[in-house]
Every structure is written in structure tokens, then in C-alpha cells.
Amino acid sequence: GSVIGILGGGQLARMTAIAAAQLGYKTHIFCPESDPSATHVSTYFTKSNYNNYSALDSFAKQVDVVTYEFENIMVEPVEYLTTKVAVFPDPKILKTCQDRVMEKTFIQSLDIPTAKFQSVESFEGLKSAIEKIGYPAILKSNTMGYDGKGQVKLTDSVDLEQAWKKVTSETSASKAILEQYIEFESEASVIVARGLDGSELTFPLVTNKHRNHILRQTIAPAQLPESLHRQAREIGNKIARSNGLVGVLAVELFVVKNQTTGDYQLLVNELAPRPHNSGHWTIEGCVTSQFEQLIRCVCGLPLGSVDLMKRITEEEYIQQQLPPIVMTNLLGAEVNSWEKTLQTKGSHLHIYAKGDAREGRKMGHITQLP
Ligand code: ATP
Ligand code: MG
Ligand code: MG
Incomplete structure (x- = not known):
């Protein structure tokens, strides 16, 4: 079987490795930490700094494709890996997403508004x-x-x-x-996936609630007018297509109200060329999760359906005004109160098995289905 290399060993790599295993792939985690969350569920682990080129060489020989779980990784090692093995998304995209000026310049060049x-x-x-x-x-x-x-x-x-x-x-x-400074009505995000063959799908638009700049809760789908759901899809597709994305990419958005017309509009805040915290609900909430979608993209498989579970389309879901799915992060010591969620109907518990539950650290999450 093929081996998928992942740079980074946090919860995003962990959930990607779980999705990979489900499809029969092995994963190889490459990161500097000694006991990263993702290695508990993956087959191979190289503990190394990202700029150790001999370690990268042997990693490249042991994997069939490489992806990464965070956008602040040094870009040079990722570029180096592309000379040895397929790397998705392309480090060019990584470079753009690391640099806020480049990122916003790129977005505006597509006629998509930003602050x-x-x-x-x-x-x-x-x-x-x-x-x-x-x-x-x-x-x-x-x-x-x-x-x-x-x-x-x-x-x-x-x-x-x-x-x-x-x-x-x-x-x-x-x-x-x-x-x-944008006086937004709310924050939202959309995750777009684009396969090797250029096919694209966007997950439903969601609302994100932050506390102290850390994501607290995601409401899916966003309880917003259909026109905004359409706008979000167009924004996601345009960004994915124009930079030749292979993989998944999250677009963070501000929902703003035009004071004169009363119309809502979306502004792009930033991009993340990887699975995103605001997409964790897709594990139970969508036919295909953002993690499985990433695996499908980088392995050249067809994309999976992004319909909400029970095979209700996003449109039907919105028209029937069904209650949303709610994902809540377990931050710091909150992770210790996991037991009660096991008794809640429709509640799905995820614990990342990270050692130190320091304040504000993402330790797990709960997805509550309606
Ligand atoms: P992340 O952890 O999502 O990568 P970050 O540190 O890269 O966060 P941003 O997403 O740019 O930072 O900003 C964090 C939060 O600050 C936003 O989610 C939003 O609540 C607020 N914010 C950022 N930019 C603006 C803006 N131009 N106007 C108003 N609020 C903003
Ligand atoms: Mg952000
Ligand atoms: Mg950011």
C-alpha cells in the first residue's frame, strides 16, 4: 500500500492519518516533537527538524506523496521535497498563505474583496x-x-x-x-477541495465564534442567506482553481452588512492550505470529511460527496430550517470534562491525546449533531 507523508504531528495530522488508515493507506509523520498526537495513529514517525535535509531525503524515499498540516512551516524544506516526491498543495500556495500581504494581494487580484x-x-x-x-x-x-x-x-x-x-x-x-478594522456581523469559513483532475467541491459555509482569538465554536451550515452560501462557494472555487490547488484549503471570511443597501457581503480574511478547525464537524456531519477529502485529493482519487449526513443537500437543509450541527473545541483543562458528553445523544467526542493541557490549547472537540 501507498504511504502518505505528513509534515507536522498535531491534531490535524492525527485526524488526516485516521482518515488515511480508513482508506487503507499508511502514514508517515515528520516533525520535531518527541511524542506528537498524530504518531499514536500513524505507522511511521521521523522525529526531525524540518530543515534536516538528510532526514528529508530518507523521508522522501519512504513515502509516495507528501502533505502538511500547518501553514507556518518553513517553505524551503517543502520546496526541496518537491524535487524528490509529489507534494500537495504546491509550496507556491504555501508561500502565498504564509505572507499576509502576498495573500491579500493575490485575493484582490481575483476580484475578491478583502479589508x-x-x-x-x-x-x-x-x-x-x-x-x-x-x-x-x-x-x-x-x-x-x-x-x-x-x-x-x-x-x-x-x-x-x-x-x-x-x-x-x-x-x-x-x-x-x-x-x-472590519465591523463584521459574524465570521464564517468555507473549505474547498480540488482533486488532481481539477474537480472541485466546497463544504457548506459555516459560522465561527471565537474567544480570545481562538476558535470556540463552529455552526454548520451557517444560518445565513442562500446568496452568501453561493458567494462563498464561488470564492472558494475561484481561489482553488486560480492557484492550481490539489488538496483542501480553508477560506476565513467576514460577513459584513452594507450600511446603505442592507445587503450582506463576504470579505476574505485569510487562507489556510490544509484542513481547518472549522471543518472538524465534517467528520460526522458530512458524507466525506475534510480529512478524507484531503487524502482523496493527494492520492488522485475522485472527490467524495460534501452533502450533509443522511444525504440531505445543503439547500434542503437550509429550506427545511433544520437545526445546525455544532462543533465545540475543548481548550486546555476543559478536556477533563469529556465524560458527560459520552452520555449526550448525537454527541461525538474527539480527544487528541496531547500531553500538556495548558490554557487555550486545543485538546479535543465535540461535534453535536441535531
Ligand atoms: P488563525 O489562528 O485563524 O490563523 P491569525 O492569528 O492568523 O488566526 P487572523 O485570522 O487574521 O489571525 O485574525 C484573528 C481574528 O482577529 C479574526 O478571526 C477576527 O476575529 C479578528 N480580525 C482579524 N483581522 C481583522 C480585521 N481586519 N478587522 C476586524 N477583525 C479582525
Ligand atoms: Mg484566522
Ligand atoms: Mg492565520
Whole structure:
């Protein structure tokens, strides 16, 4: 049987490995941690830094295809692997998604709206960027940020020098992006999958609720007008097609209301070229999960149906106004209260078997079916 190589050993790699095993594939985890969550369910494990090229060489020989579970991985080792073995998604996409300025420039080039933004390369540059963007705004490190790290909201009462220091020191990035602050109605996301043959499917649009910049809950499908579901699908497909995606990619969105017309519109916040926390509900909620879909994509298999379970289409689901599926993350010590969910009908428990339940860490999740 074929072996799928995965760079990274966290819960995304773990759930991908489980999906791979179900389809009869073995997985080989490559990451620097000693007891990563994903190795408990995979066949092979190379414990190594990502920039250890001799370890990458032997990894490449042992796998048939490579994918990765996070977008902040160094891009050079991934590019290196492409000279030895097929790697999906293409590291070009990874590169775009790592760099917020490149990412937003790419999205706008497709005529898809984002918040207004300016690239900021120095403290002096920040002052002139604010003249263009205005207050309120968000300053984000251009690379390496996640879970809201390396971000500051700027209003006219915030000390700019301190904000600049915080953003650049938290992620040790030297560049930043200044974005217009969006007064959104809600946050949403759509996950698009594109196969080796170019076929595309998007999972239903979902609503995401964050607490302290960490995803708290996903409501699926999003209880939003059908026109937005259509818009989201078009956005997802356009992004996947135009960068030649093979694999899955999450598009984080802001739902905004046009104050004059009252119409809703979607703005793209950021992209993640991998399975996404807001897609965990698809394990039980969809005919094919985002993890199985990724495996199908990278192995050249046909894509699986993204219908909601019980084979009700998204349209029927929305028209019948069925209650949504709810995924809730178990953060930090919350993971210890898993027992009661075993007694709840329609509740599915997922524990990632990660050692240290430090505050805010994603330790597991629950998907509650209606
Ligand atoms: P992730 O963990 O999703 O990768 P991240 O650190 O890369 O997060 P973003 O997704 O860009 O950061 O921002 C985190 C959150 O901050 C968003 O989900 C949103 O709630 C808020 N946010 C980000 N950009 C803006 C904006 N321009 N206007 C208003 N709120 C924003
Ligand atoms: Mg991000
Ligand atoms: Mg985000």
C-alpha cells in the first residue's frame, strides 16, 4: 500500500492519518516533537527538524506523496521535497498563505474583496500606512502569526511605537500588515477541495465564534442567506482553481452588512492550505470529511460527496430550517470534562491525546449533531 507523508504531528495530522488508515493507506509523520498526537495513529514517525535535509531525503524515499498540516512551516524544506516526491498543495500556495500581504494581494487580484491593507516595513512606514487606512485598524505581523498572536488593534489612543514593538517581537517578524478594522456581523469559513483532475467541491459555509482569538465554536451550515452560501462557494472555487490547488484549503471570511443597501457581503480574511478547525464537524456531519477529502485529493482519487449526513443537500437543509450541527473545541483543562458528553445523544467526542493541557490549547472537540 501507498504511504502518505505528513509534515507536522498535531491534531490535524492525527485526524488526516485516521482518515488515511480508513482508506487503507499508511502514514508517515515528520516533525520535531518527541511524542506528537498524530504518531499514536500513524505507522511511521521521523522525529526531525524540518530543515534536516538528510532526514528529508530518507523521508522522501519512504513515502509516495507528501502533505502538511500547518501553514507556518518553513517553505524551503517543502520546496526541496518537491524535487524528490509529489507534494500537495504546491509550496507556491504555501508561500502565498504564509505572507499576509502576498495573500491579500493575490485575493484582490481575483476580484475578491478583502479589508483595505498596507504593507508596513518600518515604524516610519506604520505612520504613513495609518494615514491611508485610518482608525480603527489592526496591525498584524506579516508572517508567523496564528490564534491572534502578533496582532494589535489600533485606535487613536494606542501608542504606536509600543504596538510596533509588540507585533514584531511576538513573532520575530520584521514586516507587518496594517488592515482596516472590519465591523463584521459574524465570521464564517468555507473549505474547498480540488482533486488532481481539477474537480472541485466546497463544504457548506459555516459560522465561527471565537474567544480570545481562538476558535470556540463552529455552526454548520451557517444560518445565513442562500446568496452568501453561493458567494462563498464561488470564492472558494475561484481561489482553488486560480492557484492550481490539489488538496483542501480553508477560506476565513467576514460577513459584513452594507450600511446603505442592507445587503450582506463576504470579505476574505485569510487562507489556510490544509484542513481547518472549522471543518472538524465534517467528520460526522458530512458524507466525506475534510480529512478524507484531503487524502482523496493527494492520492488522485475522485472527490467524495460534501452533502450533509443522511444525504440531505445543503439547500434542503437550509429550506427545511433544520437545526445546525455544532462543533465545540475543548481548550486546555476543559478536556477533563469529556465524560458527560459520552452520555449526550448525537454527541461525538474527539480527544487528541496531547500531553500538556495548558490554557487555550486545543485538546479535543465535540461535534453535536441535531
Ligand atoms: P488563525 O489562528 O485563524 O490563523 P491569525 O492569528 O492568523 O488566526 P487572523 O485570522 O487574521 O489571525 O485574525 C484573528 C481574528 O482577529 C479574526 O478571526 C477576527 O476575529 C479578528 N480580525 C482579524 N483581522 C481583522 C480585521 N481586519 N478587522 C476586524 N477583525 C479582525
Ligand atoms: Mg492565520
Ligand atoms: Mg484566522
